Amino acid sequence: MAPEGPSPEAIPPPTVRRLGERLFELLSEALGLPVAYLGRDAGCMDGLSVAANNYPPYPEPEATMGTTRHSEPSFLTVLLQDTSGGLQAVLERPRWRWVDVPPVAGALVVNVGDLLQLVSNDRLQSVEHRVVATGGAR
Numbered sequence: 079m080a081p082e083g084p085s086p087e088a089i090p091p092p093t094v095r096r097l098g099e100r101l102f103e104l105l106s107e108a109l110g111l112p113v114a115y116l117g118r119d120a121g122c123m124d125g126l127s128v129a130a131n132n133y134p135p136y137p138e139p140e141a142t143m144g145t146t147r148h149s150e151p152s153f154l155t156v157l158l159q160d161t162s163g164g165l166q167a168v169l170e171r172p173r174w175r176w177v178d179v180p181p182v183a184g185a186l187v188v189n190v191g192d193l194l195q196l197v198s199n200d201r202l203q204s205v206e207h208r209v210v211a212t213g214g215a216r
Contacts, residue, residue, distance in 0.1 A: 094128050101154060101188060109198055120197060122153045144209035150191035157187040168206040176208070 102117035109116075116122045144164055157165070163181040168174065179187060195204040 089128050091128070095123070095126060097156065098123055098126050098154070101156070105194070105198075105202070109201060116153075116194075116197070122194070122197070125152070144211045147206055147208045149204040149206050150189050151193065152191040153194040153197070154191055155189040157189070159183060159185045159187055162212050164209045164212045166208050166210060179207075 099117050102122050103113045106113050106115040106117070112119070147168070159165075159181050161181050161183045163178065165179040165181075165187065166176045167179055169177045189207065190202045190204050192204045194202055
């Protein structure tokens, strides 16, 4: 089932840009780099895009697939959570398994993407994840 979402105009681009810049500043600092390195110098902000997805409720969640296992090919993906859940991530240690990402309404989940793993020389890890269907709207 394809997501339905608010129009891109409903998400203020300057706010999204400021969030991206701040995240890249914090990540640069955590990696011991100059604060502007990832966002400006390495060009991580150059391909900034916004997609807003809202999935309607599933009447039979057990018969519906959310998304398949994947990692993000980009630098970062930011998800605005609701209370319905369904996001799962791979936990590899001590044994491989899926774990639920607890839903916290209004919280942001920041997924490191494959490109950021590459740029950080594997210091930041892109995590495989999926979405399983739940009975609530997402």
